[in-house]
Amino acid sequence: AQSVTQLDSQVPVFEEAPVELRCNYSSSVSVYLFWYVQYPNQGLQLLLKYLSGSTLVKSINGFEAEFNKSQTSFHLRKPSVHISDTAEYFCAVSDRVGTGNQFYFGTGTSLTVIP
Amino acid sequence: KAGVTQTPRYLIKTRGQQVTLSCSPISGHRSVSWYQQTPGQGLQFLFEYFSETQRNKGNFPGRFSGRQFSNSRSEMNVSTLELGDSALYLCASSLVMWGTDYYEQYFGPGTRLTVT
Numbered sequence: 004a005q006s007v008t009q010l011d012s013q014v015p016v017f018e019e020a021p022v023e024l025r026c027n028y029s030s031s032v033s034v035y036l037f038w039y040v041q042y043p044n045q046g047l048q049l050l051l052k053y054l055s056g057s058t059l060v061k062s063i064n065g066f067e068a069e070f071n072k073s074q075t076s077f078h079l080r081k082p083s084v085h086i087s088d089t090a091e092y093f094c095a096v097s098d099r100v101g102t103g104n105q106f107y108f109g110t111g112t113s114l115t116v117i118p
Numbered sequence: 119k120a121g122v123t124q125t126p127r128y129l130i131k132t133r134g135q136q137v138t139l140s141c142s143p144i145s146g147h148r149s150v151s152w153y154q155q156t157p158g159q160g161l162q163f164l165f166e167y168f169s170e171t172q173r174n175k176g177n178f179p180g181r182f183s184g185r186q187f188s189n190s191r192s193e194m195n196v197s198t199l200e201l202g203d204s205a206l207y208l209c210a211s212s213l214v215m216w217g218t219d220y221y222e223q224y225f226g227p228g229t230r231l232t233v234t
Contacts (some may be wrong), residue, residue, distance in 0.1 A: 039225075046122070046208055046225035047161075079214035093161065105174050106151070106223060 005029050005096045009109035016084055017117050024079040024112045026094030035097040036077040038068055038088045039112075047093060052078065064088075089116045122211050122226035130232045134199065136197040139229045143190050143211030149173075150192040151223065152184060155206040164207075167187055168214065196231075204233045 006019060006029040016022045028034065035054050039047040051062040058070040068079045094109040123142045129138050143150050151174075152164040163176035166184055167186035186192045190211075210223035 044227070046227045047210075049222065050227070052222070095161075105166070107162060107163070108153075108161035110158060 004105075005034070005098055005107040006094050007094055007107050007109040009092075009094055009112050011112050012110065013113045013115070014094055015115045015117055017082045021082050021083050022088075022114065024092050024094075024114065025081065026077045026109060028075050028077065028094075028096045028107075030075070030098070036068075036070055037095040037097070037106075038066070038077070038079050039093045039095060039108075041093065042090050050079075050092070071093065084114075084116045086116050086118060088114060090114060122209060122224055124207075124229050126208050126224040126229060126233075127227065128230045130234065131199050132234050133199055133201060134172040134196065135199050137199060137231060139192070139194045139196075139207055139209075139231070141192045141209030141211075141226060143192070143209075144213070144224055147211035147213050147224070149185050149221065150186055150190065150191050151210045151216050152194050153208045153210065153213070154178070155208055155228070156204075159176070161208065164194065199233045204231060206230050 008027045010025040037052045038050040040050045041047045043083055051060050051068055052062050053070045061067040062086045070077055091111045091113050093111050094106045125140045146169050149168045153161040153164040155160045163183050164170055164178055166174040170186045181197045184194045206228045208228045209226045212221040212223050
């Protein structure tokens with residue numbers, strides 16, 4: 004089974020500053036990688052995903068993540084954060100289990116953007 | 119297209135009772151997965167149903183069970199509730215495409231269960 008580690012449980016950052024949310028997973032075999040965002044009282048929304056191809060993936064709202072196979076990492080970055088980015092962020096890994104896929108989630112990183 | 123819906127959104131039960139949560143997937147999605155979300159533990163996988171069959175199961179006691187109906191709607195049942203079962207229960211639906219080994223999950227807003 005996979006395990007996903009999000010190294011920082013809380014990250015405070017000033018508005019317009021850059022941010023990096025770290026994620027490491029346990030196995031280097033073929034996996035799919037995801038970042039989800041959760042706003043208060045809502046479910047999780049997919050932010051971006053890595054399936055194959057270019058190791059750098061980007062979202063429409065300025066976030067990007069880089070897949071590093073040798074370091075089994077998938078860190079999330081944004082060069083300039085906004086107040087609206089305040090939310091809980093979850094890193095997830097999917098691998099094939101039996102006839103389906105199983106998703107493994109990290110414990111989440113709470114990003115707080117300070118005005 | 120309507121998103122994943124979960125009912126009820128909030129629930130308060132006492133220890134020893136049982137509870138049933140419902141999830142309606144996005145139209146056309148045949149896979150439904152359930153997760154338990156608690157502070158500090160993150161999301162933990164409960165089980166996945168596909169075409170009315172349980173396809174994968176996480177590491178939870180037998181008090182947690184589920185089922186899926188022919189219209190892909192799914193229910194999750196927890197019997198003999200314990201205080202530690204207080205959590206946000208999330209349901210996710212997926213469109214499984216033949217010939218691929220990946221599918222994207224779309225989450226509902228969750229059911230907040232409080233056990234007193």
